[in-house]
Amino acid sequence: MRRFRWWWGALVLACVAVLVGFFVFFGTESRNGQPHPRPGPPGRGPLTVVAMGDSTVSGEGAGDYSADTDGRNGDWCHRSANAFVQKVRIPGIAARVNLACSGAPAAQVALGDTKQWGERSQAAQLADLVKDHRVSVVVIAVGANDDPKFSAQVSQCFKAWFSADGPSCNVALQSTWKSKVDAMVPKVANAVGDVKKVLARAGYVPADYQLVLQSYATPVGPGIPPELQSLDGCPFRSDDLQWISTAGISALSAGVKQAAAQSGARFLDLSRAGEHHEACSGGANPTAEWFTRLTLHLDDLSQADRAPHALQESFHPNAAGHAAIADCLSDFLTRGDGNATCLAGPDGKLHAVGEPAG
Incomplete structure (x- = not known):
């Protein structure tokens, strides 16, 4: 036995x-x-959505900036509590982190030594974040501050409005804009690639998170009332407004889409997101506008360290604009695959309209 x-x-x-x-x-x-299936992102900590990029992500123009990014120690990243990352709705998300910085070029989003307003690489900041957060979504918008220098071009158009005898700003841009966008593409693709590299080093595989590269919405458009084509609102010539809102923004969006394809990110097209809600489009009633008009903080002019930033908020998405973008992004992330365009639906809100198959 x-x-x-x-x-x-x-x-x-x-x-x-x-x-x-x-x-x-x-x-x-x-x-x-x-x-x-894997249980989700590896590591420990709350399930998190992360936003990276430049002013259109940080929340420039939306107000309510964190004190440490509103000029303290020379940091003007202007991260807003009203930025879209704080408003996006994704099931299971417990934390929202905004690493974006106003004026950031692609090189500051990527790994490396490039700084913006004294802040180090956003990808390096992400590497620290994943130590105690489980990143489920990364949304990036960057490139406009590289070769296109979109803000500088808007300033040139602003100067053209003052010079009645000179050419419109779009005359010169028509011959150089495409090449500027083409030069931007590999820089954006490299930045997105570095974000993927950081996550891979932390043990992530592509199925663990959604990676989104989004383009830019048009801040101004044609049809502005003549009385607001002035220092009281949007001082631009009519033909420049037409070019910015059509050929200019379309070429920029196409370049960002190309970078998304090269880097393996999903693409969200915001080029038409602001239609009928651009700065000055509301005339005497600006409440329906999703972008700031020409904005000058007079109090800042009396302070030497703040005076150079007194106009910084001009022609960026405002709090309402960020809320609208969050509606579209929420739709897009719930969809979970493919590319899409942010378009207004019958309810007046932005929705992510998917691209046709093939």
Whole structure:
């Protein structure tokens, strides 16, 4: 009897050893032979959505900036509590982190030594973040501050309005804009690639998170009342407004889409997101506008360190604009695959309209 028990116990141990070996070599699989899905992003901490990029992400123009990014120690990143990342609705998300910085070029989003307003690489900041956060979504918007220098071009158009005898700003831009955008594309693709590299080093695989590269919305458009084509609102010539809102923004968006394809990110097109809600489009009633008009903080002019930033908020999405973008982004992230364009629906809100298959 004792010999039988010994034999039976040895058999059980042998079977356990075989099962352990099976799981070591083949991993945990379901009964139909398919791998069990990963439980989500690796690591520890709250499930998190992260925003990276420049002013259109940080919340420039939306007000309510964190004290440490509103000029303290020379930091003008202007991260707003009203930025879209704080308003996006994603099931299961417990934390929202904004690493974006106003004026940031692609090189400051990427790994490296490039700083913006004294802040180090956003990708390096992400590497620190994943130590105690489980990143489920990364949304990036960057590139306009590289070769296109979109803000500088808007300033040139502003100067053209003052010089009635000179050419419109779009005359020169028509011959150089495409080449500027083309030069931007690899820089944006490299920045997105570095974000993926950071997550891969932390043990992430592509299925663990959504990676989104979004383009830019048009801050101004045609049809502005003549009385607001002035220092009281939007001082631009009519033909420049037409070019910015059509050829200019379309080419920029196409370049960002190309960078998304090269880097393996999903693309969200915001080029038409502001239609009928551009700065000055509301005439005497600006409440329906999603972008700031020409904005001058007079109090800042009396302070040497703040005076150079007194106009910084001009022609950026305001708090209402960020809320509208958050509606579209929420739609897009819920969809979970493919590219899309932010368009207004019958309810007046922005929705993510997917691209046709093929």
